[in-house]
Amino acid sequence: xxxxxxxxxxxxxxxxxxxxxxxxxxxxxxxxxxxxxxxxxxxxxxxxxxxxxxxxxxxxxxxxxxxxxxxxxxxxxxxxxxxxxxxxxxxxxxxxxxxxxxxxxxxxxxxxxxxxxxxxxxxxxxxxxxxxxxxxxxxxxxxxxxxxxxxxxxxxxxxxxxxxxxxxxxxxxxxxxxxxxxxxxxxxxxxxxxxxxxxxxxxxxxxxxxxxxxxxxxxxxxxxxxxxxxxxxxxxxxxxxxxxxxxxxxxxxxxxxxxxxxxxxxxxxxxxxxxxxxxxxxxxxxxxxxxxxxxxxxxxxxxxxxxxxxxxxxxxxxxxxxxxxxxxxxxxxxxxxxxxxxxxxxxxxxxxxxxxxxxxxxxxxxxxxxxxxxxxxxxxxxxxxxxxxxxxxxxxxxxxxxxxxxxxxxxxxxxxxxxxxxxxxxxxxxxxxxxxxxxxxxxxxxxxxxxxxxxxxxxxxxxxxxxxxxxxxxxxxxxxxxxxxxxxxxxxxxxxxxxxxxxxxxxxxxxxxxxxxxxxxxxxxxxxxxxxxxxxxxxxxxxxxxxxxxxxxxxxxxxxxx
Amino acid sequence: xxxxxxxxxxxxxxxxxxxxxxxxxxxxxxxxxxxxxxxxxxxxxxxxxxxxxxxxxxxxxxxxxxxxxxxxxxxxxxxxxxxxxxxxxxxxxxxxxxxxxxxxxxxxxxxxxxxxxxxxxxxxxxxxxxxxxxxxxxxxxxxxxxxxxxxxxxxxxxxxxxxxxxxxxxxxxxxxxxxxxxxxxxxxxxxxxxxxxxxxxxxxxxxxxxxxxxxxxxxxxxxxxxxxxxxxxxxxxxxxxxxxxxxxxxxxxxxxxxxxxxxxxxxxxxxxxxxxxxxxxxxxxxxxxxxx
Numbered sequence: 001x002x003x004x005x006x007x008x009x010x011x012x013x014x015x016x017x018x019x020x021x022x023x024x025x026x027x028x029x030x031x032x033x034x035x036x037x038x039x040x041x042x043x044x045x046x047x048x049x050x051x052x053x054x055x056x057x058x059x060x061x062x063x064x065x066x067x068x069x070x071x072x073x074x075x076x077x078x079x080x081x082x083x084x085x086x087x088x089x090x091x092x093x094x095x096x097x098x099x100x101x102x103x104x105x106x107x108x109x110x111x112x113x114x115x116x117x118x119x120x121x122x123x124x125x126x127x128x129x130x131x132x133x134x135x136x137x138x139x140x141x142x143x144x145x146x147x148x149x150x151x152x153x154x155x156x157x158x159x160x161x162x163x164x165x166x167x168x169x170x171x172x173x174x175x176x177x178x179x180x181x182x183x184x185x186x187x188x189x190x191x192x193x194x195x196x197x198x199x200x201x202x203x204x205x206x207x208x209x210x211x212x213x214x215x216x217x218x219x220x221x222x223x224x225x226x227x228x229x230x231x232x233x234x235x236x237x238x239x240x241x242x243x244x245x246x247x248x249x250x251x252x253x254x255x256x257x258x259x260x261x262x263x264x265x266x267x268x269x270x271x272x273x274x275x276x277x278x279x280x281x282x283x284x285x286x287x288x289x290x291x292x293x294x295x296x297x298x299x300x301x302x303x304x305x306x307x308x309x310x311x312x313x314x315x316x317x318x319x320x321x322x323x324x325x326x327x328x329x330x331x332x333x334x335x336x337x338x339x340x341x342x343x344x345x346x347x348x349x350x351x352x353x354x355x356x357x358x359x360x361x362x363x364x365x366x367x368x369x370x371x372x373x374x375x376x377x378x379x380x381x382x383x384x385x386x387x388x389x390x391x392x393x394x395x396x397x398x399x400x401x402x403x404x405x406x407x408x409x410x411x412x413x414x415x416x417x418x419x420x421x422x423x424x425x426x427x428x429x430x431x432x433x434x435x436x437x438x439x440x441x442x443x444x445x446x447x448x449x450x451x452x453x454x455x456x457x458x459x460x461x462x463x464x465x466x467x468x469x470x471x472x473x474x475x476x477x478x479x480x481x482x483x484x485x486x487x488x489x490x491x492x493x494x495x496x497x498x499x500x501x502x503x504x505x506x507x508x509x510x511x512x513x514x515x516x517x518x519x520x521x522x523x524x525x526x527x528x529x530x531x532x533x534x535x536x537x538x539x540x541x542x543x544x545x546x547x548x549x550x551x552x553x554x555x556x557x558x559x560x561x562x
Numbered sequence: 563x564x565x566x567x568x569x570x571x572x573x574x575x576x577x578x579x580x581x582x583x584x585x586x587x588x589x590x591x592x593x594x595x596x597x598x599x600x601x602x603x604x605x606x607x608x609x610x611x612x613x614x615x616x617x618x619x620x621x622x623x624x625x626x627x628x629x630x631x632x633x634x635x636x637x638x639x640x641x642x643x644x645x646x647x648x649x650x651x652x653x654x655x656x657x658x659x660x661x662x663x664x665x666x667x668x669x670x671x672x673x674x675x676x677x678x679x680x681x682x683x684x685x686x687x688x689x690x691x692x693x694x695x696x697x698x699x700x701x702x703x704x705x706x707x708x709x710x711x712x713x714x715x716x717x718x719x720x721x722x723x724x725x726x727x728x729x730x731x732x733x734x735x736x737x738x739x740x741x742x743x744x745x746x747x748x749x750x751x752x753x754x755x756x757x758x759x760x761x762x763x764x765x766x767x768x769x770x771x772x773x774x775x776x777x778x779x780x781x782x783x784x785x786x787x788x789x790x791x792x793x794x795x796x797x798x799x800x801x802x803x804x805x806x807x808x809x810x811x812x813x814x815x816x817x818x819x820x821x822x823x824x825x826x827x828x829x830x831x832x833x834x835x836x837x838x839x840x841x842x843x844x845x846x847x848x849x850x851x852x853x854x
Contacts, residue, residue, distance in 0.1 A: 082797040084634050084785040107783040111799060114779055121693040121780060315817050322608045344608040442633075445785075 069097060070393040073105045073129035075119075076379070079451040081111065083444035090446060092409055099405075100396050108448065113137035116144065123153055130385035131394050133452060134189065134378040141378045142180055142189075142498050148380065149188045155386030156186035163395035167402035170456050179558050180498050181378060190398065193456045194376035201369065201486030202261050202357040203336060205327035207349070208235035220265045220295060220360045223328065227304035230327040245304035247326035249312035253510060254517045255296060258330040260370035262299070264492075265362030266292035270371035272551070274494045277561040281548045284513075284539070290532045292362075293520045301523055310518065324349055328357075333482040339469045342477060350473045356485040369486070371494035377452050401453055411454040412438040412464070413446055419464075427464035496560040500551040509542045600625055600822035607816035625815040625823035629797065637786060638793040641705075642772060645789055646831075649709035649771035650764055653718075657763065661719050662748050665726035683716035689780075696781060707781035708774060708789075715770075718763045725759040726752060758842040765839060769832055794824040 078085075085108045086092070096104045107129065109115045115135035122128050128148075134141035148154045161168055171193055172178060181189030204216060209226070212233050217223040227245025229235070235243055250256040253271050260269040267275065268283040283289050299305060306312070306326050321329055322345040335341050336354060345352060359367035381394055400406040412419045412427055418438040422428050429437040438447060447454075455461055466479040503509055516535045519525040536544075555561040599612040601621035606613070629635065663669055664676065692711055701707040729752060737751045753760070775791040782788065788796075798821055815823075 078796075081799045082632070082793070084788065084793075084796070087785075108785075110779045114776070117689070117776075118780055121689055124690040125694045125697050127697055319608065319611060319816065319818070323610065344604065347605060348608055 067101060069101050069103045070390055071103045071105070072131060072385075072390060072393060072397060073107065074397075075107045075109050075129045075132040076449060076452045077111055077115065077133055077135065077377075078108045078448045080444040080448065081108075083441070083448065084108070085448065086445045091414065092446070095405075095409065096397065096400070100393070100400055102393055102397055104397070106449070109133060109135055111135070119144065119148075123148060123151065126153070126384065128153055128382040128384060130388075130390050131379060131381055131397075134380060138502075139375065140498075141375070143501065145181060145189050145378050145380060146183065146501075149183055153383055154188050154380045155383045155391070156188055157190065157381055157391070158187045160381070160391055160395040161187070163392065164399040164402070167399050170402050176495055176560070177374075177376060189378040189380045192377040192379065192453065194374045195451070196457055196462070196483065197374055198369070198372050198487045198489070198491050199334070199483060200258075200330060200332045201482065201489065202328070202330055202359070203354040203482070204357050205230075205235070206353045206355040207351055208327045211235055211237060216355065216357055217360060218358065220262060220362050223357075223360050224299055224302065224304070227299065227328055228302060231302075231304045235327060236324055243324070244306045244326040245328055246299070247306045247317060247321055247329045248309045249314060249317045250310060251314065254514055255293075255521055257370055259296065260368070261330065261359055262296050263289070263292045264368030264370060264490075265360055265366060266295070267362070267364070267366040267368065268292055269368045269492055270494055272494065272497060272500070274371065274492050274496065275368075280552050280555065280561055282539070282544060284517075284536065288364075290520075290527055293517060294527050295362075296521050297523055297527060300521060310522070321345065322348060324352065333479055333486055334466060337477060337479040337482050338466060339477070342471075346471050350471070353475065356482055359489050367490055369489040369491050371497075372491040373497050374495040375498060379453070398453070401449075407454060411447060411450045411461075413443055418443055418446075424460075426460045496555050496558065499554045499558045499560065501554065503543055503547045503550070505542060509539070509544070509547065512538055512542055596822045596825055599818050600826055602816070602819055604816055604819070607819060612816075612818055612822075625819040626827070628815050628820065629794070629823055629827060632793070632797065634785070634788065634793055635790075638788050638790045641787055642790040645705055645708050645774065645778075646768050646771045648705065649713070650768040652709055653713045653715070653767040654760060654764055656714050657719050657722060658753070658760070659748070660714060661722035662726050662752060664719070664723045679716055679719065693780065702781050703784050703787065704781075705787070708777050709771065711777070712770065715767070718766055722756075722759055722763055725756065729755055761839045761842040765835070768835075772831065773828070791828060794828065798824060 085106060093104055096102050109132075110118060112135070116137045119128075119132070119135055134144040134148075136144045145154070161172065164172075172190060174191070174193070177191035177194075178187065181187055181191050204226070206216075208214075208230055209216060212229050212235055214226055214229060217226045230243055230245040234241070248256075248258050251258055255263070257270070263269045263283075266288040268286050268289045271283060273279060273281055273283050273286060306320065308316075312320075317329075318335060318341075320326065321331070324345075359369045361367040381391060385391065385394065401410060408415060408419075413436075415421065417432075418436055419427050419429055419432060422430075427438070429439065432438075434440060435442050437443065462480065462483075466483070468476060468478045468480070471477050516525075516538065520527045520531075520535075525531055552561065595612065595614060598614065598616050599607075601623065602612050602616060603620060603622040603624065606616070606620065664672060664679075666672070669675075696702065696707045696711065701710065733751050733755075734747050737747045742750065773791060774789070775795065778787070778789050778792050798817070
């Protein structure tokens with residue numbers, strides 16, 4: 001009996017096509033299965049004969065069976081996100097296995113909100129790794145730590161501190177930072193040293209000053225005068241009305257911390273009053289604050305600020321100073337002066353130069369550069385890891401990272417291959433193959449932990465990271481000069497801000513606070529006693545008084561204010 | 563009277579043309595700006611920003627070279643292609659039989675099945691339950707974690723079901739009378755008539771899988787499994803924060819050029835595929851939308 005396929009040529013063609021389609025689909029699925037199978041994470045192979053070199057372990061006379069390697073999973077953010085994690089054959093994995101008897105799995109956490117979402121999901125599944133970095137969309141890792149502690153997912157680490165003498169001496173030696181990770185009398189986190197503190201500052205185009213015969217300003221009034229001259233007197237001499245005095249953008253609450261030097265001239269930088277602990281509260285309550293905002297409004301009304309400042313992004317801001325659009329700005333020292341960041345400006349303006357400015361003084365002679373908050377990374381141990389008895393191994397790993405072998409290997413690579421140490425102990429790449437140098441693009445995957453767990457801002461470390469170089473016209477550029485100048489300016493110690501938890505209606509409160517100040521600064525609302533009182537009353541209806549009380553209580557409990 | 567109607571018609575046509583012109587400009591101008599920005603040399607960008615018009619003789623592919631030259635790029639591109647192709651294939655394999663079965667009003671329990679499907683559409687379980695399921699199934703660090711949870715889309719199933727319902731029952735009946743079972747009817751009769759809807763739904767699925775960003779960072783920790791959107795985002799984040807690193811990685815292109823080049827690179831495969839299936843696309847969506 002003939003089937004339909006036998007008699008119908010069209011159907012036969014379709015059947016053949018069906019076979020082809022089926023084969024293609026099978027091939028695709030086979031590829032998927034192969035990819036999935038190959039992708040599965042397999043635990044690293046244990047060393048054939050791991051010697052018992054575990055610190056603190058007493059040697060025994062009789063031969064003992066080496067203990068099984070401890071599996072430690074570490075989640076931490078990358079230093080260079082684009083470079084990805086180190087490959088499986090990274091030499092550090094082998095050394096950690098041989099020296100510490102630890103099978104390390106290093107997973108790179110995404111940044112910001114994505115990273116927090118990953119942490120939240122794994123926390124909900126009780127699948128937190130053994131050692132993890134606290135990640136927060138709002139750059140508030142302490143809040144993340146506190147939340148996970150409240151959920152019972154993190155273990156106290158008090159007992160591990162004595163096991164890490166070197167690391168405690170170099171990394172965990174700040175009582176304030178330690179108090180920030182202590183809840184109910186127990187330490188739950190490892191507070192890593194914050195990135196270079198007080199690294200931003202005020203700079204001015206010295207070539208523009210010279211071309212107009214002006215001196216660097218020392219007061220806010222002088223700064224305004226210079227800004228007017230930069231805007232109106234063609235400081236670049238190109239015959240075009242294409243420059244502004246000041247450039248900036250908003251980052252942080254209110255008018256943002258990039259304009260804190262103006263508020264600092266009136267003695268009220270930042271959101272909170274950390275300069276007078278006896279009268280701690282919101283700075284907007286200080287009668288000098290509206291005066292500072294009124295001065296800011298004068299600067300804006302004078303038309304000397306790049307008019308896009310309320311909406312400008314950081315990247316656009318940085319593109320603009322490299323285009324020579326303005327001559328006074330607040331900038332990070334490395335974003336300004338590191339060779340890779342400075343080169344575009346140097347190519348556009350070989351004779352252009354930026355010099356640092358001291359904190360400009362206000363009408364009463366006060367001057368603050370800004371508020372130093374000193375947020376650092378926080379690592380924690382999961383309760384799961386503690387229950388599995390991995391605490392001692394985690395301490396062993398962290399201690400090794402602070403010892404010379406781990407520090408140099410994870411921070412710079414292999415000595416003699418990726419870097420050399422000069423006679424003074426400074427890291428150098430002299431004589432090193434450029435492709436193998438620790439700061440080459442190719443080597444970035446191998447030092448991804450450096451900004452999170454390794455570096456702690458020693459002078460040798462900073463010199464290696466921010467070296468001196470020559471500009472295109474032979475001028476010596478020293479990033480460290482900018483850093484040291486900025487750090488020596490008067491800053492307000494606002495590290496206590498880390499213990500202040502945001503109010504429940506933080507979104508509404510922040511919106512009202514930010515928009516209100518911006519309206520005053522832009523002149524959309526005239527600033528006078530009546531309007532300012534209305535602004536404060538609006539904050540009070542949103543719970544400002546309660547917010548201040550809870551902030552004060554938190555600071556008192558942390559011993560930061562009397 | 564006739565003249566008035568004609569004048570109205572002409573006025574209407576002019577208004578429609580003006581409106582469509584604005585729509586066209588709203589699409590073309592940003593796209594053009596992205597293209598020009600992607601090809602703007604660093605020295606021009608740092609002097610004057612991204613221009614709206616730039617002579618093609620001054621265009622540079624440095625941003626593309628920087629992205630395409632990344633050591634992880636080939637692997638990320640391969641991963642994205644595997645995820646897209648296998649995800650689309652699996653989704654179609656699962657969606658077609660489901661939609662076909664539901665298109666039959668005599669299917670036992672059809673209403674219950676429909677309710678269950680719609681329930682997942684109306685009440686999304688959210689991130690945590692799906693994460694728990696994927697973890698408990700041991701799918702982390704596997705492409706299955708990316709392609710399995712969204713393999714059957716409710717909207718796509720319903721659109722396809724409506725299309726199948728619109729096919730003449732006589733054709734299926736004829737095949738059944740010739741001895742074909744339901745699978746044979748589907749394979750030999752229904753699918754050959756369903757190219758427009760399969761290509762349309764296939765395009766929906768492939769765009770979804772190609773652009774998928776969040777689930778890979780949630781479930782894939784192995785760097786060798788990183789798909790293209792994750793890599794591109796990591797590159798852009800790095801470029802934004804390069805004051806905190808010490809190496810000179812972004813000296814050949816402006817960040818905006820890199821962003822624009824990344825946008826074009828991720829658009830490119832879909833832009834290449836779309837013209838080939840455009841004639842099916844409109845037909846497929848419309849046929850699925852209306853039941854006659």
